[in-house]
Structures are given as structure tokens and as C-alpha cells.
Amino acid sequence: MVNKAEVFRALHRRPAPDDPLVLPGPWDAASARVFEEAGFPALATPSAGIAASLGYEDGRTPADEMFAAVARIVRAVDVPVSADVEDGYGLAPKELVERLLEAGAVGCNLEDSAGGVLKDPHEHADRLAEVRAEAAGGLFVNARVDTFVRGVADPERAVERAALYVAAGADCVYPIGAPPEVLPLLRAGIRGPLNVFARLDGEGPSPAELGARGATRVTFGPGLQRRAAAALREIAARVR
Incomplete structure (x- = not known):
């Protein structure tokens, strides 16, 4: 049986700096199928x-409904799906x-702020370490850094903050809102x-340009859902 978490982890080992992993963000089963049919690997x-x-x-979805929505998306496609679960509810x-894991996710985003306030980074790092230990390699942990x-x-x-989270076992770091010009730093x-x-x-910048500046992977937040709603x-x- 294919271990989708390992497949997902392997996708982050990119062959070239200007070839980042591009991950579109589905908001329901139908959009997930569209992205899979377009050829996205995750x-x-x-x-x-x-x-x-x-x-x-945003930020008001009950946990039960969020996990149920993620499960519907996972069931609709064969590619790995990582889930944004805000600050963990x-x-x-x-x-x-x-x-x-019950929902079928292979990874998760976890924010280091709540209610608009940054968390203590050491306490958050401890939480990330606990999540990583509980997952035992079964989840790719993307630690969001909310400073910007x-x-x-x-x-x-x-x-x-990123250094603390990587030391705690985070697989990836996400400094959301970072200006493109600071990406090399x-x-x-x-x-x-x-x-x-x-x-x-x-x-x-385009995904390729972001890759050249340092991005391993590129995501769009709710941008695709909002474009679809506008259309x-x-x-x-x-x-x-």
C-alpha cells in the first residue's frame, strides 16, 4: 500500500530552485477533483x-465541520492532501x-497565533514537538510563522521562530505574508x-520566481476559492 505521507514528503525534495512544489487549495470535493485532473501531484x-x-x-469554522470537509476532499481524490487546521482548535x-489521520490528511498547517496575537514561540515549539511525536512520521507538519x-x-x-519550530521537528516552515524581497534572507x-x-x-512574483528566491513550495490560501466565487x-x- 502506498504511504501517501511519504509520497508527500518526497515531493518537497525539489529538483531545481525555480521548480517549487505548487499546491492548489481545494475548498470542496469538486474543486479537489478539478485540481487533480489538472495534474497537480498533491x-x-x-x-x-x-x-x-x-x-x-475565516476562523469561525467548528472543528467537526472542518475535519468533515477535509475528509470529503480526501475521499474525492487519489493524490495526497494536507489540511490547514488553523491553530489546532x-x-x-x-x-x-x-x-x-481519520480524515485521511497527510499533513497539516498549524498557526503560531490565536485571536490575532502571536503565541509564545517556545510553548508553540513544544506543541509542535508533541504533534510530531504523536504522528510518528504519519503527518507532514507545516509550521506557520505569523510575525509578518x-x-x-x-x-x-x-x-x-522558524529555528525553534524546525528544532521541534516541523517538516516545513510557512512565514505567511513575508514580502518577496525578504525571501532570500x-x-x-x-x-x-x-x-x-x-x-x-x-x-x-510567479511560483517559479518565488522558487528562485527561496520557496520550496507555493500555496495560495483562499485565493483560488475567491477567484472561483468572483467568476x-x-x-x-x-x-x-
Whole structure:
């Protein structure tokens, strides 16, 4: 039987700097199938995109509904699926890992802020280490670093947090909101895979350009869901 977690982990060993792993973010089973049919080797759910599809504001999705949505996406495709589970919904590491594995996820995003406030990085590193130990290699842990989106512009603060999380066993680090111009500095200071957010409005660097600046993998957050919603609004206006 194929170990999808190991397949997913192997996808992060990229052949060239300008060839990052591009992970689109499905918000339901139908969008997941579209991305799989397009040839993407893996997917990464966005919590905000799933929240919108379920009728919730970002950060307001009940844990049960989020895990159920992830499970539906996983069932719809054959490729590995990593899940954004925000800050873990207050679940103990053992229960969090059990629920992710029950849903069929091969990885997870975990944020280091809650309620708009950065967590103590040492305490968060301890939590990441517990999650990693409970998963026993069965989950690819992507540690989100929220300094840039919480108003801390100094990239060294992101590097410091990232170092703690990598030491705790995080497989990848995600300094969300990092300006493209600081990516080379982050790349130089962070060991292991680096997740970078890409814009879909044509204003930011392309995935290949982000890869050349240091990104190992590129994700889009809820950007694809929002683009799809905008297209649907245009269609609705035409047929009304």
C-alpha cells in the first residue's frame, strides 16, 4: 500500500530552485477533483476557503465541520492532501493527530497565533514537538510563522521562530505574508523546506520566481476559492 505521507514528503525534495512544489487549495470535493485532473501531484486545503464554502467567516469554522470537509476532499481524490487546521482548535496533540489521520490528511498547517496575537514561540515549539511525536512520521507538519501578518516586519523575528519550530521537528516552515524581497534572507536563515504564499492578481512574483528566491513550495490560501466565487458572480449576473 502506498504511504501517501511519504509520497508527500518526497515531493518537497525539489529538483531545481525555480521548480517549487505548487499546491492548489481545494475548498470542496469538486474543486479537489478539478485540481487533480489538472495534474497537480498533491493538494493543500485552505481553512479560509473551506470556511467560505461552509458559510462561515475565516476562523469561525467548528472543528467537526472542518475535519468533515477535509475528509470529503480526501475521499474525492487519489493524490495526497494536507489540511490547514488553523491553530489546532484547542485539541490536545494526540486528539488532533488522530482526527487528521481519520480524515485521511497527510499533513497539516498549524498557526503560531490565536485571536490575532502571536503565541509564545517556545510553548508553540513544544506543541509542535508533541504533534510530531504523536504522528510518528504519519503527518507532514507545516509550521506557520505569523510575525509578518501580526505586524512584526523584522525578518529576523521570523527566522528565530522558524529555528525553534524546525528544532521541534516541523517538516516545513510557512512565514505567511513575508514580502518577496525578504525571501532570500529567510531562505538563508531557515533550514528545511520553506512554504511561500503566492498572489493570484498578477501583482506578485510567479511560483517559479518565488522558487528562485527561496520557496520550496507555493500555496495560495483562499485565493483560488475567491477567484472561483468572483467568476460565479459574473456568470450569475449574466444569466439573471
